Amino acid sequence: MNNKELIERGLKEFASGNVEALRTLLHEDFLEHSPGNPSGRDEFVEFLTRSPLLESRMTVKRIVAEGPYVMVHHHATRADDERGAAVVDIWRLEDGLIVEHWDVVQPVPDPAAVPNGMF
Template identity: 60%
Template sequence: MTTDQETERNRRLVTDGFERFARGDIGVLRTLLHEDFVEHSPGNPSGRDAFVDFITRAPVASARLELKRVVADGPYVVMHYLMTESGGQATAVVDIWRLEDGLIVEHWDVVQPVADADQECRPR
């Protein structure tokens, strides 16, 4: 498989999985994550089963997710999306996934509250 084919396959796997998850299919994670999945976000558990159980109870499981962009390069897929919780709190999220043989083996993330429109930085 060429690097371009690997990149496209991984981008498609993660994007399709994200879309299913965003529609409420949390079980899709069990098909995407390697059994020995490593989570690099402090406080979140590693291991497929422990991570899925954790995510089931996390705010992201019931939030509205709006995908903004996807960047893929070989085994890495980066997703930027807006997560809006039921109370209206908006959070910008960047997930970085590393895949091997069609399964996600590692995850990193960056999470940041979205500023209200009146608090946004504007050029002077």
């Protein structure tokens, strides 16, 4: 299985509510670069079990893979926030495991403010 397929599988599991499946995809010494999110496989998985992300619906718009990096551009929405956020996750993999993660999250503004759309 290539890196893109590993990330796609992880996203499907996470979106279905199976956060524990991430333990098989994350390296024990996983490094997190997003403010407020912990590093370490077990710490990160535990953090996600309490995260509002579990209440979000993620609609993947595109996935780009190059070498050890996989970038996912998606739209995250919740029942109380229809516009949601535009998110880009960047994952770095080694030997079939995720070793690092970065993300950029931007609230989706009123459509009039983005005539060409966010996605």
